Amino acid sequence: MSEQNECLTYSFDVDGENFTSAGEASVQVKRILRRIGFDPETIKRVSIAMYEGEINMVIHAGGGVAELFVYEDKIVMKLTDHGPGIADVSLAMQEGFSTAPDNIRSLGFGAGMGLPNMKRYTDDMVIDTKLGEGTTITMTVNV
Amino acid sequence: MSEYKHSVSLDLEKCKGCTHCLRRCPTEAIRIRDGHAVIDPARCIDCGECIRLCPHKAKKAIYDKFSSLPKDKYLIALPAPTFYGQFENLDDIDYLLQGLLDLGFDDVFEVACAAELVTDYTRKFLHSGKAVYPVISSACPVVVRLVTLRFPTLVPHLLPIQPPVELAGRLARQKAKAKNPSLKDEDIVTVFISPCPAKVSYVKNSTDGGKSSIDYVVSISDMYFELLNVMKNKVTPVPYSKTGMVGIGWAISGGESSSLMNDHYLAADGIENVIKVLEDIDTEQHPNLDFVELNACSGGCVGGVLTMENPYICRVRLRNIRRYLPVSQNHASEGDELPDYVKLDFDSEYEAVSKLGTSRRHAIKLMADIQNVFSTLPELDCGSCGSPTCRAFAEDVVKGKADYGECIAVMREKLRGKTNGENNDGK
Numbered sequence: 001m002s003e004q005n006e007c008l009t010y011s012f013d014v015d016g017e018n019f020t021s022a023g024e025a026s027v028q029v030k031r032i033l034r035r036i037g038f039d040p041e042t043i044k045r046v047s048i049a050m051y052e053g054e055i056n057m058v059i060h061a062g063g064g065v066a067e068l069f070v071y072e073d074k075i076v077m078k079l080t081d082h083g084p085g086i087a088d089v090s091l092a093m094q095e096g097f098s099t100a101p102d103n104i105r106s107l108g109f110g111a112g113m114g115l116p117n118m119k120r121y122t123d124d125m126v127i128d129t130k131l132g133e134g135t136t137i138t139m140t141v142n143v
Numbered sequence: 144m145s146e147y148k149h150s151v152s153l154d155l156e157k158c159k160g161c162t163h164c165l166r167r168c169p170t171e172a173i174r175i176r177d178g179h180a181v182i183d184p185a186r187c188i189d190c191g192e193c194i195r196l197c198p199h200k201a202k203k204a205i206y207d208k209f210s211s212l213p214k215d216k217y218l219i220a221l222p223a224p225t226f227y228g229q230f231e232n233l234d235d236i237d238y239l240l241q242g243l244l245d246l247g248f249d250d251v252f253e254v255a256c257a258a259e260l261v262t263d264y265t266r267k268f269l270h271s272g273k274a275v276y277p278v279i280s281s282a283c284p285v286v287v288r289l290v291t292l293r294f295p296t297l298v299p300h301l302l303p304i305q306p307p308v309e310l311a312g313r314l315a316r317q318k319a320k321a322k323n324p325s326l327k328d329e330d331i332v333t334v335f336i337s338p339c340p341a342k343v344s345y346v347k348n349s350t351d352g353g354k355s356s357i358d359y360v361v362s363i364s365d366m367y368f369e370l371l372n373v374m375k376n377k378v379t380p381v382p383y384s385k386t387g388m389v390g391i392g393w394a395i396s397g398g399e400s401s402s403l404m405n406d407h408y409l410a411a412d413g414i415e416n417v418i419k420v421l422e423d424i425d426t427e428q429h430p431n432l433d434f435v436e437l438n439a440c441s442g443g444c445v446g447g448v449l450t451m452e453n454p455y456i457c458r459v460r461l462r463n464i465r466r467y468l469p470v471s472q473n474h475a476s477e478g479d480e481l482p483d484y485v486k487l488d489f490d491s492e493y494e495a496v497s498k499l500g501t502s503r504r505h506a507i508k509l510m511a512d513i514q515n516v517f518s519t520l521p522e523l524d525c526g527s528c529g530s531p532t533c534r535a536f537a538e539d540v541v542k543g544k545a546d547y548g549e550c551i552a553v554m555r556e557k558l559r560g561k562t563n564g565e566n567n568d569g570k
Contacts, residue, residue, distance in 0.1 A: 008507050008514070027426050035499050036506040040296060047426075072504045143503075 008036075008070040014054050014079075016063025019107075025066045026051035029077075036070065038143065045121040046075050046141050052114045053079040053137060059104050060084065061135065075141045077122075082134040089127055093119065147288075150189055150205045150343035155179055157201035162526035164193035164202065169414045170293065174539070175529035188288045189341040190414045190439045191448040204340035204449060207359040209246075209369055216332040217323070219315045220248040221308065224255040224386070224394040225338040225444045226363050227464055228457035230374075236464065241380035245373040248334070250322075251382055252315035255390030256473045258307035260314075262389050262402045263475035264485050265304060269405065269433055271479060275299045277409070277424065277432035280399055281487060282306045284345035285439035286417060291489065294421050298489050300435075305487045307393065308335055308342060309349075312356025313484055334359040336366050338394075338447030339440065362449035387471040395458050396443035400436040402471075407433040413441040512541045521552040 010032065012025035030047040038046075050066065057064040061083020069076040086092050093115050100110025119125045122139040129135040158179040165173045165180065172186035173193065180193075180201070194202040212218060220243040227236055240251045261282070268274055281287050281302040290297050305313075312333045320326050335342060335357045342360055349355035392398030396412035409432055411420045417437045423429055440446035442454035450457065476482060500506030517537035528549040530536035539545035548554060 006504065006507055006511075008511050027422075030426060032510070036510060037500070037503055070507055070510075072507060 006072060008032075010068040010070075012066045012068070014057050014063045014066050014081075016058055016061065019058055019104075022055050022058040023051050025054050029068055032068070032070070033075070038075075042075070042141060042143055046077065049118045049121045049139050049141070050077055052118045053077065053139070055109060056114045057081045057083070059100050059109065064134075073143050075143065077137075077139045077141075079137045079139075080134070081136075085131040085133055085135055086127065086129045087131060089129065147184060148344060148347040149182070149184055149187055150340035150347065151182065151187060151191065151194060152203050152205050153180055153182065154201045154203060157199045158197075159199055159201070161198070163196050163198060165526050165529070165531050166524070167192055167196055168531065169418055170289070171531050171535050173531070174544075175526070186292070188285050188292065188439075189344040190285045190289075191340050192414060194340070194448045204343065204362070206337065206340065206343045206362050206365075206449065207334075209361050209365055212334060212359055212361075213332055214247060217250070217319060217326055217330050218248045219250045219252055219319060219331065219333045220336060221252050221254050221311050221315060221333055221357070222336045223308070223338050223363065223444060224253070224258065224391045224461070225447065225450060225457065226336050226366070227391065228394065228445060228460040229363060229367050229451045230370075230460075233460070234464065235380070236384040236386070237380035237382060238374060238377075239370065240382045240384060241378055242370045242374040244382065245376070245378060246369055250315070250319055252311055252318060252333075253384060253386050253390070254307050254311040254335070255386035255393060257311035257314060258393040258399075259387060259390040259471045259473035260310060260475055260485075261304055261307050262393075262399065262471070263473070264481055265302060265434075266403055266405075267475060267479060268302065268304060268481065269403065274433075277429065277435045278302050279424075280434070280436045281489075282393070282399060282436075283438050283444075284341040285339075285414070286437045287489075288341075288344075289417070289439075290421065293418075294425050297421065297425060300424070301489050303487050303489070304481065304485055306345075308337075308345075309356055310485065311335075316356060332358045334361055336361055336363055338363050338444045338450045340449065341439065363447070364449050364451050367451045385472050387469045387473070388465045389471040390473070391461055391465040391468070394444045394461055396438050397436065398443065400434050403434055405433050407431055408436065409434075410436040410438075412438040412443050412446070414439045509541055513537045516540050516547070519553070520550060523552070525551065527551045 014025060015021055026047045029050050030043055033043045033046060054066060057079060061081035064079060064081030067078040091097055095116045096112040098110045098112035104110045118139060123142045124140040126138045160175050160178040165175055169190060170186045170188055172183045174181050194204055227239060233239060243251050279300045290301060315333055316331050319331055333356060337360050346355050346357045346360050389402040392402060397410040400408040400410045411417055417439060445457040446454035499509050517534055520533040520537060522533050524532045528536050530539050530545060536545060540547050
C-alpha cells in the first residue's frame with residue numbers, strides 16, 4: 001500500500017469457474033466505499049461499473065482480477081483478464097452488441113449493455129486489449 | 144441524537160468472559176474486557192440473542208415487574224397476540240382477558256386489534272403512490288434500529304405507520320376516556336405484556352420525547368404465572384375479544400404480510416436471516432417486491448426471549464385459536480389519507496455507526512491502517528483477544544480500543560522469538 005499518495009488498494013479474484021459468485025466483488029466494494037463515507041451516487045456508479053466488468057470477465061474471459069484504488073478525490077477500478085481479447089472494440093461498445101452464449105443469455109445477461117454501461121457510469125474508461133492475450137480495462141470515477 | 148436506552152443488561156458476577164455472546168452478536172457490539180463482556184450501547188440493537196445464548200445466564204432483559212405497577216391508577220393491560228399462544232387448552236381468548244381483569248387491571252385492550260388497523264392502513268399506503276418499494280415493516284423495533292444504524296440508505300423504505308403496540312396504547316386511552324369521562328390522562332396507565340426486551344427499549348426511548356403511549360412493559364413469562372393462578376377459578380368472562388384471524392396472525396412470521404392481500408411479499412425471521420435480506424435489498428438484489436416483513440426472532444414474535452412456550456408449539460396453538468374467528472374485526476377509517484395519529488416519522492439524519500473517521504481522507508488512512516494490521520493476523524476469529532473477529536480486532540487496535548499484543552498468535556510469535564533469542568544467547 002502506497003502511503004505517499006494516500007491510496008487505499010484492494011484486490012479481488014474474480015472466479016471464472018463459478019458463475020453464481022459473479023458480482024461479489026461489487027458488493028464488497030460497495031461496503032468499503034460506504035464505510036469511508038462516499039456519497040450514495042458515487043457508490044452506485046462505482047458498484048454498477050464494477051459489477052458489469054466482473055460479469056464480463058466471468059462470461060468472456062474465464063475470470064480475472066479486479067483491483068480497486070481509492071483516493072480522496074477519485075476511485076479507480078482496474079479489471080485484468082487473460083481471456084480472448086476484444087476483436088472490435090468500437091463494435092463491442094455499441095449498445096445491444098453481444099457475443100455471450102445462449103446459456104448466459106437465458107439467465108438474463110448478455111444484453112450487450114455491459115461495456116456501454118461501464119462507460120456511462122464512469123468519468124473515464126480505457127480499454128487495453130490484445131487478441132489471444134487478454135484485456136485490461138481501467139475505469140475512473142471522480143468524486 | 145440523545146443516548147439510546149437499552150433493555151439488555153449484564154450481571155458481572157455471573158459473566159465468565161467466555162466468547163459465546165461475543166461471536167454471535169449480529170452487530171459485533173460485544174467485546175470481552177477485563178474478563179467479562181462489555182456491550183457497546185451505540186451498536187446494540189436489543190435483539191436478545193445474547194440473552195438466549197449465554198450459558199451462565201449473565202445477560203438479562205430489563206422490564207417492569209407486575210408487582211411494581213401503580214395499582215391506584217386506571218390500569219389497562221395490552222396483551223400481545225403471542226400471549227394467547229402460551230396457554231395449554233385455551234380455546235377462548237375471553238378467559239384470558241377476564242383473567243387480566245381478575246388480576247386487578249381495570250381494562251384490557253388487545254394489541255391484535257390495533258394490528259388489524261395497521262394492516263388496513265398498510266394496504267392503503269401501498270396503494271397511495273407514496274411508497275418506496277420494497278416497503279419494510281416497522282413493527283419489529285430491532286429491525287427498525289438495525290436499519291437506521293447499519294442500513295441508513297434503506298430508511299426511506301420503512302413503513303411510516305405506528306407499530307401495533309403504540310397504536311394500541313393510544314386507542315386504549317381513548318376508549319377508557321370515552322367510557323369514563325372523568326378520567327384524566329395522568330390517571331391512565333397502559334401496560335404492555337411483551338414477548339421481547341426490544342419493545343421495552345422502544346418504549347423507554349420514545350417516552351424520552353414524550354411520544355410513547357405505553358407506560359409500563361411487563362414480560363409474557365411473568366404474566367403467565369400470575370395468570371395461571373387466577374384462570375383456575377374459571378370466572379365466566381365478561382369482556383369479549385374483538386380481534387380476528389389477521390390480528391392474531393401478527394404473532395407469527397408471515398402473518399403481517401400475508402394479510403396484505405398482495406403476493407409480492409417476503410417474510411424473513413431470525414436476526415441472521417434478517418441481516419442477509421437487508422444486505423440483498425441494499426445491494427438491489429431483490430426480485431420485484433412490494434413488502435418485506437422482518438422479525439428479529441425465529442418464528443416471529445412467538446420466538447421472543449420473554450415468552451414461555453416453544454415458538455413452534457405457540458404457533459400451532461394460535462392456529463387453533465384463530466380457526467373460527469372472523470378474518471378481521473377492526474377496520475381503518477374511510478378515505479385514502481392516513482390519520483395523523485397513525486403516521487410515523489423516522490429520523491433520517493442517522494449516521495451509520497459503521498462509518499469511519501472524521502473526513503474521507505481520515506477514513507482512507509484508517510482503512511489502510513486496519514488492512515495493515517489485519518494482514519498480520521491469523522484469521523482464526525478465535526475471540527481470545529476479546530474482539531469477535533480478526534477484522535474487528537484490527538479495527539479495535541487502530542482505534543486504540545485494543546492492544547495488538549492481546550492476539551494469541553502474535554503473543555506466541557513473540558514468545559518464540561524470545562526463547563530462540565535465549566537459546567542463541569546460550570550458545
